[in-house]
Every structure is written in structure tokens, then in C-alpha cells.
Amino acid sequence: IAEHADLGDFKTLEQFILETQSEYEHSSGSFSRLLRDMSVAAKIVNRDMRRAGLLDIYGQTGITNVQGEVQKKMDALAHKEFVLALRRGGECCLIGSEEHAEAIPIDASSESDGHYIVLMDPLDGSSNIDVNVSVGTIFSIYRIPDDVPPEEATLDDALQPGTDQVAAGYIVYGSSTMLVYTTGHGVNGFTLDPSIGEFLLSHRNLQTPDRGSICSINSGNYHAFDQGLRDYLNWLQEYDENDPNRPAKTRYIGSFVSDFHRNMLMGGIYMYPSTQGNPDGKLRLMYEANPMAFLIEQAGGKATNGKTRIMELEPESLHQRTPLFIGSPDMVDRAHAFLQGNA
Ligand code: AHM
Numbered sequence: 445i446a447e448h449a450d451l452g453d454f455k456t457l458e459q460f461i462l463e464t465q466s467e468y469e470h471s472s473g474s475f476s477r478l479l480r481d482m483s484v485a486a487k488i489v490n491r492d493m494r495r496a497g498l499l500d501i502y503g504q505t506g507i508t509n510v511q512g513e514v515q516k517k518m519d520a521l522a523h524k525e526f527v528l529a530l531r532r533g534g535e536c537c538l539i540g541s542e543e544h545a546e547a548i549p550i551d552a553s554s555e556s557d558g559h560y561i562v563l564m565d566p567l568d569g570s571s572n573i574d575v576n577v578s579v580g581t582i583f584s585i586y587r588i589p590d591d592v593p594p595e596e597a598t599l600d601d602a603l604q605p606g607t608d609q610v611a612a613g614y615i616v617y618g619s620s621t622m623l624v625y626t627t628g629h630g631v632n633g634f635t636l637d638p639s640i641g642e643f644l645l646s647h648r649n650l651q652t653p654d655r656g657s658i659c660s661i662n663s664g665n666y667h668a669f670d671q672g673l674r675d676y677l678n679w680l681q682e683y684d685e686n687d688p689n690r691p692a693k694t695r696y697i698g699s700f701v702s703d704f705h706r707n708m709l710m711g712g713i714y715m716y717p718s719t720q721g722n723p724d725g726k727l728r729l730m731y732e733a734n735p736m737a738f739l740i741e742q743a744g745g746k747a748t749n750g751k752t753r754i755m756e757l758e759p760e761s762l763h764q765r766t767p768l769f770i771g772s773p774d775m776v777d778r779a780h781a782f783l784q785g786n787a
């Protein structure tokens with residue numbers, strides 16, 4: 445039996461944030477407090493999620509959100525908790541959420557002089573909530589432009605390309621709960637120890653393998669894929685005695701955060717392409733694709749829309765969608781070659 449690790453072996457998230465604060469461009473302590481606020485909300489959502497089957501928080505709210513999707517009670521609850529935590533913390537002046545049509549200004553009465561904008565999907569993978577499968581939270585953090593007073597921040601100030609993100613991360617509520625984030629200095633992962641209520645540094649400086657054997661895509665849409673993508677999927681399924689990664693393993697949870705987390709650790713590619721019915725795919729640029737693109741690039745991987753690097757796309761609206769190919773660099777390159785018809 446492995447010895448129990450005690451806290452002395454691990455750094456807490458707060459310790460780590462303080463120790464690495466000097467890496468940030470703007471290190472007044474404000475950004476550290478913002479991250480702490482996010483982690484507190486994550487713990488509250490985690491607590492509620494762990495008891496979801498016992499409380500009356502499975503199922504739907506009866507509301508259809510801005511995406512035209514039926515909102516789950518846990519979606520609404522997670523949205524509320526993150527907004528509350530950010531409002532209370534005062535470091536954030538504007539929030540964009542999958543669960544809210546408009547950007548949410550943090551009103552001046554909360555004495556906010558926060559310079560940060562947080563864009564998030566409070567609970568991604570909703571279709572999995574009621575059946576006890578892992579879901580996640582995704583977030584992306586920007587600074588408002590220097591010449592904009594925080595109380596005047598609008599959606600326009602949030603529509604910055606992914607290359608301008610100051611931080612991005614996710615929380616995966618899985619067999620354990622993890623918070624993984626980057627500030628552009630590598631990717632670090634923290635596992636929640638529920639007995640002490642702290643996120644502890646468990647995965648330092650994560651790097652994704654150059655290639656792997658995992659392919660994550662909803663192949664039920666195969667009939668609506670471009671020929672180049674079909675060719676790539678067929679190639680992945682071929683046996684090649686010289687290629688240990690083929691035939692690839694199909695792994696698709698339908699929870700982007702969980703699929704992404706596994707692939708980043710093990711090596712793989714996640715794809716949500718354009719289809720005949722949905723030319724822009726499904727995932728949202730500002731709070732799903734961009735933050736994960738920042739993370740995977742920091743871990744040595746790549747993220748594109750099939751043509752262009754995700755983080756260089758010019759955003760037009762809060763909820764815009766984009767096709768997404770993300771994961772191990774060699775696999776994204778190979779997918780591209782097939783998509784362009786020159787594999
Ligand atoms: P959501 O934000 O409404 O939960 O939608 C995003 C989710 C992703 O987590 C997941 O990868 C994808 O939608 C699954 O979509 P599909 O069922 O079309 O394969």
C-alpha cells in the first residue's frame with residue numbers, strides 16, 4: 445500500500461500562485477486574487493456536483509440558453525457561482541459566459557476596479573451531467589485595454605484574439621477534480637484534496653506527446669464530413685506495422701474538457717470540424733477553443749480551425765463558433781495535410 449502523501453509533499457495552488465507571481469506582466473497581486481476567486485468557485489461547484497444525485501439539481505431549468513440549447517440546472521448553478529465569486533472578488537470588470545447572451549458588467553457599486561475580463565463556459569459537457577460522467581469548466585482571461593476605465597468595459601473590449609490572453613485554464617470534475625492553467629509560462633495542474641479543501645500541485649509543467657494513438661471525434665457525423673477529413677479518419681484506422689499509433693483508439697466522451705485533458709496527457713487529437721449542416725462546427729471560439737488552444741500550445745501542441753491557428757482568429761462576437769482541431773502537434777499537422785488534400 446502506497447504511503448499516504450502528506451501536505452508537506454505538495455504545494456498548494458495559492459503558494460504556487462504567489463511564488464510564480466513575478467512571471468506575470470501585471471503583478472500587483474490582482475491577478476493572483478482573480479485566480480484564487482476562480483478556484484473558490486470551482487470548489488463550490490465541485491461540492492455541489494459531488495452531491496448532485498442527492499440534491500434536486502439534476503435535470504433542466506426549463507430555459508433555453510443563447511445557444512438554443514436547453515439549460516441544465518447545474519449549468520445555471522455553475523454560472524451563478526462563478527459570477528458571484530468574481531463579483532465578490534472585485535478583480536474582474538466584465539464576464540462573458542456561455543449561459544448568458546450578453547457580456548455581464550461587474551457594477552461599480554461592488555467597488556470593482558478590476559482590470560480583468562473573464563470569458564467562460566461554466567459547465568461544459570452538459571449532456572453528461574445527469575448520467576454521472578465527467579464535465580468541466582473552461583475559462584479565458586484578458587486585460588481590458590489600458591485606456592478603458594474598468595467601469596466602462598464593454599463586450600468590444602473582450603473581443604481580443606486568443607494571442608492576447610493573459611491566462612486560460614479549466615477545471616475537470618472527474619474521478620478527481622483538477623484545475624489546470626497557464627499564464628503563458630507552461631501548464632500546471634492541481635488536484636483537489638477534498639479532505640483539506642485545497643488544490644495541490646500534482647502535474648508540473650505538463651507537456652503533450654508529439655503524437656499519440658487517441659482520436660476524439662463524434663464519428664456519428666461522418667456522413668457530413670469533408671472528404672479530406674474522412675480520408676484522415678480512414679488513415680487513422682489503418683494497420684501499419686511500422687506505426688505504433690495505428691490503428692488509433694477512438695475515445696470520445698462528449699465532454700470537451702475531459703477529452704482534452706486525457707489527450708493532452710496521453711497524446712491524441714480532438715476534432716470538432718465543420719459539417720455540412722454546421723459550417724462553423726459547434727464549439728465556441730471565445731470560451732472553449734481559445735483557452736484550450738493557449739493551454740495546448742503551452743504544452744507543446746497545436747490548435748487550428750483546419751486552416752488557421754485558433755489564437756490568431758479575429759473574434760466578432762461572444763458566442764461565435766469555430767471548427768477545432770487540437771492536440772499533439774504531429775497529429776494536427778497530419779490532419780491538416782489530409783484536409784488540404786496533400787497528405
Ligand atoms: P456544451 O458547451 O453545450 O456542453 O457543448 C460542448 C460539448 C463539448 O463538451 C463536447 O465535446 C461536444 O459538445 C459534444 O458535442 P456532440 O454531442 O455534438 O458530439
Ligand code: MG
Pocket residue numbers: 542565567568569732
Ligand atoms: Mg461548452
